[in-house]
Amino acid sequence: MNIILDTNFLIYAAKYKIDLIAELDRLYGKYDLIVPHMVFLEIEKLRKGKGKGKFVASLALAITKKLIEDKKLKIMGVESRNADEEIIKLLELPELGDEIVATMDSELSRKIKKEVRILKIRQKRYFSE
Secondary structure, rough: OEEEEOHHHHHHHHOOOHHHHHHHHHHHHHEEEEHHHHHHHHHHHHHHOOOOOHHHHHHHHHOOOOOOOOHOOOEEOOOOOOOHHHHHHHHHOOOOEEEEEEEEEEEHHHHOOOOEEEEEEEEEOOOOO
């Protein structure tokens, strides 16, 4: 099973100090984490911005980089204009198979909910489909 992480999901997990791996292990046991290239770029861009979001984006980027170093996450990319489009295109790749998209974005959820399961953060501490 592949879990594709969206920008806002990573930001929420960092903001509410959710142990991403522990929570995913609790729900799924065995899985592969994927961050679309555009999501990684969005987080880097938010980190360079201004205001409170800058700190949370820095935390999300640090978590993402740590997961990459621990080989628990891989970055995948396909030609796209933005992160949502890239996630939709990744879902079309035949080599991925069984996917879950982790997102807090209601518009993206609406676009893909017939194709794939969607993982959300509930009550600022739990993941649920």
